[in-house]
Amino acid sequence: MWFWLISISNLLLDQLSKYWITKSFTQIGDTIPLLPKIFHFTYVVNTGTAFSFFEGGVVWLRWISLGVSIGLIGLFILGERMEIFEQLGYGFILAGALGNGIDRFFFGYVVDFLDFRLINFPIFNLADISINFGIILLFSANIFPKSSNDLSH
Template structure:
């Protein structure tokens, strides 16, 4: 089993370290804020920590869909774990990309299973962007890395092995 985990070590390191950071940050928010909607300006009118809950996906799409979204999060997480355990050894950037997506899917999935909603708190007011969390960042960063892996010129792909 040890060799199976070592095969895609960056997947596991990124996946579980970012899951831990996501869950610690959400715990901090839930313990530091008294009510949903409370905010702490870090850079006033630019960036705040604002405690909100989300029963949907990114940008509150599918609001109230937490029941089926929790199962999608679980399915994606299980699929990525199976891919890492039983698939080929991935390039480093693939491992990182899938690891970030695993962290985000598990992070928001844990919230959906245990609370019935996702805790969001990163509030960029300068651009009036929807409030999000570290799991959301992980998913987006993972997708960007996978785009790089798939669209980077093949002649240079050896740089990422």
């Protein structure tokens, strides 16, 4: 239950936020300072992965996104029972993989807009946050002892 709830809700948030950015900004590079010199919404596109690695690799990256998504769904449906952190972790990763994968398949690039200028960090999106948060949750699930109160799928 948690896997699907997290996957679907975060995928919707990601896609709605990207839609809002593409409709609210007229040109790539446009920016709105929410906290000047600290945090902006800046409309950029990325044909690579995080931090723009593999720039221009959208053709093969779309297939990796699809493969990861299918693999995670298969793991959840066919795999063993998962505890809450595992369900949440895999759910967040699925949401991020699907969110950026949809962009790659339909547009040929990923829409990024979260711009932390205070630390000069690369611009990213909610799908990227989901993937990273999912990894943290899976890491936590492996560090902390498993409880006897696991939630089955």
